[in-house]
Amino acid sequence: MKRFQQALVFAFSLAIPVLALAHNGDHADPVRYRQSGYYLIGWHFAPMAAMIKGERPMDAKDFATHAQFVADIARVLPEGFANGPHKGKTDAKPEIWKNPGDFADKMKAFQEQSAQLAQIAQGGDAAQIKGQFIKTAETCKACHDDYRKD
């Protein structure tokens, strides 16, 4: 028990500087949170789009990695919209918090279709991948059309 308590003290001494670094002294900012998520998603969406459009050669393994990352990051997004609208420079429309059910449905559609894309991408069937990429892009657009400023 004593050893475990020592371990905990050690954990605190570790965790505190780690957290201080992670936040750079500023408070948790939901706008920065969700923009971080979308930046990562955009980063990984771009090479998939380029492969689908034939602007770069299809690399099935690379595509599958990007698809998995998009699906993984999609799951963290909702937390950045909780208890809004939030202060800060944002392209999020206030309609998000006026129609929370519809927004949640559209977010869920993106999460589901991107998860499906990640799964199909592992199979390596080019036609299926292209079809599912379209479906996923549609869920992006559906939400942006209604809830993101142009």
Place this chain on the structure above:
Amino acid sequence: MKRFQQALVFAFSLAIPVLALAHNGDHADPVRYRQSGYYLIGWHFAPMAAMIKGERPMDAKDFATHAQFVADIARVLPEGFANGPHKGKTDAKPEIWKNPGDFADKMKAFQEQSAQLAQIAQGGDAAQIKGQFIKTAETCKACHDDYRKD
């Protein structure tokens, strides 16, 4: 075949505005990429640390979700360090690209320990969770000590 071509044209018309939105007109920025990842990780690390420290009640389900998100985002980080050092305001030390093998090992340790934390968190054993949280925080600190400016 004609139908498939039409579908592709449709995909392009969808994907292009989506990508344009995602990038806000700026080029892909590895510094912003990795800082986005660490911001999300810090966001989800904080409530776990608070639960471990007893600053907030332990909620096993909530803890497990945060642990899974940290593990998921950890996997995307390496791409933000590829082909560096990069221009921009960054706390990343140039030593990262002088010792790529050691940096990769430390990154891998974080990925592995955070994945282990996500798995153990699902089991709900408080002592195991605390122990694995310490191990994970150690991998954060090990990399920050050597490769992040204070």
